[in-house]
Amino acid sequence: MTTSAGPASQPQCSPAGSLWRVELHCHSVYSKDSLTRLERLPGICRARGIDRLVLTDHNTAQGALEAARRYPDLVIPGEEVMTTQGELLAWYVTEDVPPGLAPEEAIRRLREQGAVIGVSHPFDRYRSGAWQLENLLRIVELVDAIEVFNARCIHMEDNDRALAFAQKHDVLMTAGSDAHIRREYGRAVMVMQPFENTPEAFREALARAAHEVRLSSFAVHFGSTYAKWAKRLFPSLRRPIAQAMREDAA
Numbered sequence: 001m002t003t004s005a006g007p008a009s010q011p012q013c014s015p016a017g018s019l020w021r022v023e024l025h026c027h028s029v030y031s032k033d034s035l036t037r038l039e040r041l042p043g044i045c046r047a048r049g050i051d052r053l054v055l056t057d058h059n060t061a062q063g064a065l066e067a068a069r070r071y072p073d074l075v076i077p078g079e080e081v082m083t084t085q086g087e088l089l090a091w092y093v094t095e096d097v098p099p100g101l102a103p104e105e106a107i108r109r110l111r112e113q114g115a116v117i118g119v120s121h122p123f124d125r126y127r128s129g130a131w132q133l134e135n136l137l138r139i140v141e142l143v144d145a146i147e148v149f150n151a152r153c154i155h156m157e158d159n160d161r162a163l164a165f166a167q168k169h170d171v172l173m174t175a176g177s178d179a180h181i182r183r184e185y186g187r188a189v190m191v192m193q194p195f196e197n198t199p200e201a202f203r204e205a206l207a208r209a210a211h212e213v214r215l216s217s218f219a220v221h222f223g224s225t226y227a228k229w230a231k232r233l234f235p236s237l238r239r240p241i242a243q244a245m246r247e248d249a250a
Contacts (some may be wrong), residue, residue: 020051021212022190025080025089025120025147025176028055030063032231033224034180038067045074048186054078054091056176059099076197080120080129081106086136087129089118089147089176092199103139116203118145118174123161124153136165144203145172151187151216152178172203175211180224188213 027034028041034057036044045053055064056078064077078091082099083106090097094113097106110117119139122131140146146166149159166173177187189212195205231237 018194020192020194021049021186022192022209023048023050023053023177023179023185024078024091024118024174024190025056025150025188026053026179026185027057027080028063028067029237030057030060031180032058033227035227035230035237036180036182038063038070040182041067042071042074044182044185050186050189052076052192053185056080056089056091058082059096061093061096064093065095072197076202081110082129085139086122086131087120087127088143089120089145089174090115091118092116092202103135104142107139107142114199116145116199116206117143118147118172119143120147120176121150121153121158121162121178122146122165123158124150124155125158126154140165140169140171143171145174145206147176148173149175149188149211149213150178151176151184151214153215154218156215172206173211174206175213177216180227184216187216 028036028038041053053074054076055067057063058080059082061077061079064079067075068077076091077093079093079097081088081090081097083101083103085103088106090110093115097109107117119131119136120129121127122136124130146162148163148166153159175188175190177184179185190209191212192205192209195201
């Protein structure tokens with residue numbers, strides 16, 4: 001399914017060979033609930049036809065910054081930040097924003113970095129990072145985009161509610177796979193005109209983008225649950241390879 005990403009007044013892109021498929025929401029071993037290592041990302045992207053990938057680990061940008069350093073023509077650094085009211089997505093970050101801040105403070109810190117800011121899965125009824133409507137209304141004018149399709153949402157109505165909210169408030173609309181395991185990457189991507197590797201060019205391309213989306217199976221949630229338990233049972237899995245190499249060298 002392909003739909004427009006920008007506000008209703010903006011034209012819809014038609015997929016073509018010159019357009020990029022961009023993954024805006026995915027995780028790696030730097031998230032507590034994923035085992036995907038950074039060195040696997042290029043192969044995953046080749047297999048899934050992903051041209052650019054924003055790595056948005058939970059409450060840390062360290063993996064994304066390392067991946068962007070290793071693969072600058074593929075990875076854009078991002079973060080998924082848990083605030084006191086719900087989760088934010090950030091693209092083009094330069095440093096961590098810690099969890100537990102008020103939304104306004106988290107947004108202020110992200111703006112200081114020049115990041116583009118979205119709201120992830122705002123109405124997913126099963127997510128601890130979902131938003132209450134009154135809290136989302138308070139910050140909607142402070143963000144750039146609303147995630148209107150998250151492939152991990154179990155009930156499509158929750159995505160539909162996010163879409164209606166974004167359309168009503170005339171903000172940019174994004175889709176993301178929220179990938180934690182290999183088979184999830186590329187389930188929900190943005191189809192975008194190629195853009196320079198800057199926040200400004202990214203945002204401009206996002207305003208003219210389209211969505212290419214499919215829901216993931218409920219079974220993918222077992223993959224992230226497995227990752228959590230594996231890291232509890234095997235503490236070495238909590239250390240990403242780059243961190244482990246630095247610690248071992250010291």
